[in-house]
Amino acid sequence: MEQGLRSDGNNPPSIDKTRVLDVKPLRCLAPVFPSPNGMSSVSTPQPSPFVCVPPTGPFPPGVAPFYPFVAPNDSGRPGESSQQTPSGVPNQGGPFGFAQPISPVPLNSFRTPTTANGNSGRSRRAVDDDDYSNSQDQNDQFASGFSVHVNNVEDSGTGKKRGRPKKPRRAQQAEGLTPVEVDVEPLLTLLLTSFKLVDLDQVKKADGDKELAGRVLLVFDLFRRRMTQIDESRDGPGSGRRPDLKASNMLMTKGVRTNQTKRIGNAPGIEVGDIFFFRMELCLVGLHAPTMAGIDYMSVKLTMDEEPLAVSIVSSGGYDDDGGDGDVLIYTGQGGVQRKDGQVFDQKLERGNLALEKSVHRANEVRVIRGVKDVAYPTGKIYIYDGLYKIQESWAEKNKVGCNVFKYKLLRVPGQPEAFKVWKSIQQWKDGVASRVGVILPDLTSGAESQPVCLVNDVDDEKGPAYFTYIPSLKYSKPFVMPRPSPSCHCVGGCQPGDSNCACIQSNGGFLPYSSLGVLLSYKTLIHECGSACSCPPNCRNRMSQGGPKARLEVFKTKNRGWGLRSWDPIRGGGFICEYAGEVIDAGNYSDDNYIFDATRIYAPLEAERDYNDESRKVPFPLVISAKNGGNISRFMNHSCSPNVYWQLVVRQSNNEATYHIAFFAIRHIPPMQELTFDYGMDKADHRRKKCLCGSLNCRGYFY
DNA sequence: GCCCGATCATGATT
DNA sequence: CAATCATGATCGGG
Numbered sequence: 001m002e003q004g005l006r007s008d009g010n011n012p013p014s015i016d017k018t019r020v021l022d023v024k025p026l027r028c029l030a031p032v033f034p035s036p037n038g039m040s041s042v043s044t045p046q047p048s049p050f051v052c053v054p055p056t057g058p059f060p061p062g063v064a065p066f067y068p069f070v071a072p073n074d075s076g077r078p079g080e081s082s083q084q085t086p087s088g089v090p091n092q093g094g095p096f097g098f099a100q101p102i103s104p105v106p107l108n109s110f111r112t113p114t115t116a117n118g119n120s121g122r123s124r125r126a127v128d129d130d131d132y133s134n135s136q137d138q139n140d141q142f143a144s145g146f147s148v149h150v151n152n153v154e155d156s157g158t159g160k161k162r163g164r165p166k167k168p169r170r171a172q173q174a175e176g177l178t179p180v181e182v183d184v185e186p187l188l189t190l191l192l193t194s195f196k197l198v199d200l201d202q203v204k205k206a207d208g209d210k211e212l213a214g215r216v217l218l219v220f221d222l223f224r225r226r227m228t229q230i231d232e233s234r235d236g237p238g239s240g241r242r243p244d245l246k247a248s249n250m251l252m253t254k255g256v257r258t259n260q261t262k263r264i265g266n267a268p269g270i271e272v273g274d275i276f277f278f279r280m281e282l283c284l285v286g287l288h289a290p291t292m293a294g295i296d297y298m299s300v301k302l303t304m305d306e307e308p309l310a311v312s313i314v315s316s317g318g319y320d321d322d323g324g325d326g327d328v329l330i331y332t333g334q335g336g337v338q339r340k341d342g343q344v345f346d347q348k349l350e351r352g353n354l355a356l357e358k359s360v361h362r363a364n365e366v367r368v369i370r371g372v373k374d375v376a377y378p379t380g381k382i383y384i385y386d387g388l389y390k391i392q393e394s395w396a397e398k399n400k401v402g403c404n405v406f407k408y409k410l411l412r413v414p415g416q417p418e419a420f421k422v423w424k425s426i427q428q429w430k431d432g433v434a435s436r437v438g439v440i441l442p443d444l445t446s447g448a449e450s451q452p453v454c455l456v457n458d459v460d461d462e463k464g465p466a467y468f469t470y471i472p473s474l475k476y477s478k479p480f481v482m483p484r485p486s487p488s489c490h491c492v493g494g495c496q497p498g499d500s501n502c503a504c505i506q507s508n509g510g511f512l513p514y515s516s517l518g519v520l521l522s523y524k525t526l527i528h529e530c531g532s533a534c535s536c537p538p539n540c541r542n543r544m545s546q547g548g549p550k551a552r553l554e555v556f557k558t559k560n561r562g563w564g565l566r567s568w569d570p571i572r573g574g575g576f577i578c579e580y581a582g583e584v585i586d587a588g589n590y591s592d593d594n595y596i597f598d599a600t601r602i603y604a605p606l607e608a609e610r611d612y613n614d615e616s617r618k619v620p621f622p623l624v625i626s627a628k629n630g631g632n633i634s635r636f637m638n639h640s641c642s643p644n645v646y647w648q649l650v651v652r653q654s655n656n657e658a659t660y661h662i663a664f665f666a667i668r669h670i671p672p673m674q675e676l677t678f679d680y681g682m683d684k685a686d687h688r689r690k691k692c693l694c695g696s697l698n699c700r701g702y703f704y
Numbered sequence: 705g706c707c708c709g710a711t712c713a714t715g716a717t718t
Numbered sequence: 719c720a721a722t723c724a725t726g727a728t729c730g731g732g
Contacts, residue, residue, distance in 0.1 A: 290711070
């Protein structure tokens with residue numbers, strides 16, 4: 001957000017303990033959005049800190065989409081989109097710099113959805129050894145991600161080849177055991193039903209909004225993560241099955257997509273600053289249609305004939321594009337350079353290159369998506385929607401190997417929220433080239449975490465939150481005694497997916513709960529992590545919540561809600577954020593304590609849990625944590641009725657003793673500097689109510 | 705309408 | 719770690 005980037009150059013004052021001590025805890029209240037409606041998402045000067053959720057009431061049984069996102073219509077006038085023509089691109093004429101309105105002609109037509117055949121196969125419940133009693137119902141089946149089907153018949157005569165035949169697979173296959181095949185079709189169907197994405201009408205497919213785009217992306221990611229988990233459990237780590245492609249393919253063939261109509265200008269529902277981790281995500285929400293090509297364009301009808309105009313580009317750095325200062329982008333045309341046989345050719349003025357050339361003269365706005373390296377995972381890439389640009393000029397030049405390439409100079413349209421520039425600033429803070437403005441303490445953890453967490457206030461004079469002791473983990477006065485202890489594992493090198501001998505994987509229903517990137521692969525009622533009696537090292541994948549936060553976080557003063565938590569690093573959907581540290585106290589035994597996590601409250605369920613689990617998420621242990629006197633960064637996470645963070649119960653046990661923990665994971669991709677919030681849940685004790693002014697459309701009006 | 709090829713992918717391996 | 723490989727999907731154009 002922009003306030004984070006102001007540079008007025010004063011040095012951070014040293015901390016004054018006497019003032020700090022008297023400050024009241026303030027993790028409450030006050031609106032975040034000045035105006036709940038009528039603001040165009042395009043012209044809003046800064047990105048909304050929260051994505052919002054429609055007002056479904058506290059917990060409606062089986063009605064509205066359970067995890068929706070607020071939909072400020074792109075036009076800001078919700079009723080109007082239905083009045084547009086079915087081909088539906090609003091012609092605003094003016095903004096494109098044309099004398100006449102453009103009437104765009106989409107080059108593609110709708111793909112007919114193919115009907116999915118339900119695969120047959122003998123159904124079997126996954127191994128499920130949860131050690132609290134009444135979880136062996138449908139509930140747990142859903143929470144662990146649907147049932148598992150075993151194909152005993154090899155491909156049943158369809159003749160369909162899958163995977164690569166080359167490398168021999170390890171584990172089961174190598175030993176000649178029956179490979180476990182999971183039919184993912186019903187899994188997807190269930191997700192689509194839960195999120196009301198079955199039979200999207202043509203209008204919604206053609207033109208989206210924020211709420212719909214959010215749902216599509218959420219389902220894609222949930223599905224993709226689950227398929228990653230299934231693939232790995234069958235083939236072991238490193239199975240190159242491209243779950244991203246498979247997931248998006250299945251969604252697209254079912255017509256689960258939006259903004260399929262190409263348009264010049266912003267894609268409805270996609271905000272400047274939004275981030276993506278797969279090219280396919282750009283396709284699904286119509287931000288950029290081609291799966292690989294960097295230039296998207298459409299045929300536009302002008303006075304007499306049609307001509308192609310560029311609508312969006314992806315700058316991935318593959319052609320040594322010059323990043324410039326953040327408002328300028330030098331973009332290289334497509335084609336020419338890479339050939340299989342090593343031969344190189346001149347680029348031709350056709351396709352995307354031609355469209356960009358035309359767009360120079362028409363001066364239309366072009367969406368720009370900037371690809372950057374994912375620092376947390378160098379082989380991955382992150383795509384940042386950086387808003388609208390206009391092409392100032394174009395030219396041809398010789399590249400290093402002497403071929404002609406086209407170059408285009410793009411200038412960012414002023415008045416848009418900062419996006420890529422935020423990333424640049426953060427990089428400068430990290431490199432020490434520039435200093436973060438308003439830093440009160442460089443590291444409020446005093447080195448207790450692997451990364452510093454700075455305390456920042458750039459909005460007023462307050463010198464810090466009330467004094468507390470920083471403790472990085474949870475304090476138990478007495479561990480819980482397990483009635484049915486689970487065995488510990490013997491994975492010396494760390495638990496590996498697909499290892500059917502690993503006791504901890506068995507406890508988790510046969511799946512490793514986390515990906516190699518620290519992403520939670522499917523939500524569960526309870527996750528069994530490795531404990532002190534396990535043989536695996538501390539960096540084992542099944543100890544995700546034990547290693548402290550991975551992202552670079554900061555505690556900052558919000559405008560109206562006291563102190564809050566946010567991240568300098570982008571966080572992928574499902575990514576681990578931190579544990580709720582503090583002191584375990586007796587349930588119900590708190591009154592004047594604003595730093596409580598109470599697992600016995602009623603919480604909005606996530607994904608497919610909704611329909612049958614209306615009451616509450618089941619908690620096998622009445623865990624209540626107070627972080628009033630001591631805690632970690634999560635004590636600063638504010639409440640929101642439409643949060644971007646979700647908690648997940650985790651148990652670590654060794655022998656017959658266990659400790660339960662609360663681990664926080666990102667619900668969706670979270671761009672840098674967006675405040676992290678979770679839902680505090682509902683309490684039966686009315687007197688604990690506080691007024692909530694989080695401003696989201698589905699705000700319940702209060703929280704606890 | 706069908707097929708084919710171009711395309712700033714992804715992930716793992718060498 | 720940069721280069722390479724294998725697998726891949728969409729869309730425009732022939």
